[in-house]
Amino acid sequence: MIQSKLLPVTGLLVITSACASFGLAAEDMIARRQTDMKAMAVAAKTMADMFRDPASYSSAQFRNAAATIAARSGDVLAGHFASGLDDPKSKAKPEIGAERERFDRLADDLRDYAGALEAAAVENAGPMTDGMRMRPGEAMGGGPLGTHVRNEAALSSIPAEHVFHLMLQTCTTCHARFRMR
Template sequence: MRLKARPLVLSAAVFTMAISAATGQSTSPKVAERQQDMKAMAGAAKIIDAMFKGTSPYDSRAFKAAAESIRVHSGNKLSALFGAPVVAEGTKASASIEADRPTFDRLAAELAAYAAALSIAADRNPDVLSPGMRMPGGDAMMGGPLAKRKAAAPDPMKMPAEHAFHMMLQTCTSCHAKFRVKGE
């Protein structure tokens, strides 16, 4: 009886741990997964951004896949990945997440809501990045990324996709400003 060779399949967390061990770095599987998810969301945001800027042609399937990547990595999953203890070797996460859990969880949920709105916009606009997906008056963010936010978040489903995208980026910036270790 001959045994078939099976390809070795490693999860990203296991792979990162193996690389960390080989290079002398100590990153926990949880931190490795956080970093992988953050990189996936950043890459997805760049895909959407390029389409809004016109540096990449609009492709509703790629737009939706990018939005879904952000949606899947945010919300409850993001909150769970930053469960106690938050601070660990190899992370830039601040202990302030534990001190202000409701705000962190709200930002994670907002990120998921904006991503869901972008995904639906891709479904509604299969052929072209329509004028209805654009913000009226150009693509400038209103108030900037560190502007004081209103008490209630606006409904992402009632805004143009481009506005939802900018609000999503503002959510990321707000979260990083509040919950990342400063000076790194």
């Protein structure tokens, strides 16, 4: 009895998740990715505010913000640009099609940075620690690590604030190349 009630629900879930990316009409895909981008901007601002005023730091809220970005980056982000690249409602540049690998790599970088920030929030459950802050004179971006810190161990060894700036650079780099002004 229970099973027969559950089955249709399960079927529905399967259909819904199949639609998550490929089944979306271009118009829905554009709306979805723009909504996701806005949510990521809000999340990034939440984190920026906490670095600006460390007393306002909340591990749970910081983690939530990082998770918001992690869940909307990587394959999810890349998948939402599978179509709708030449649409007046979208500011996505058609170059995304020709430079798919580069675009996807930026989406993955974003996911890696957001994941590292999520981990930092878990590790720093109390107040914001000095270990999360950038050290004075620390090279930002460039430096020996560059903007592509692919290695998780390397990522966890640099302060969260630095990772945060690398993450913002990823937003900026992608927009400069793939978003219309």
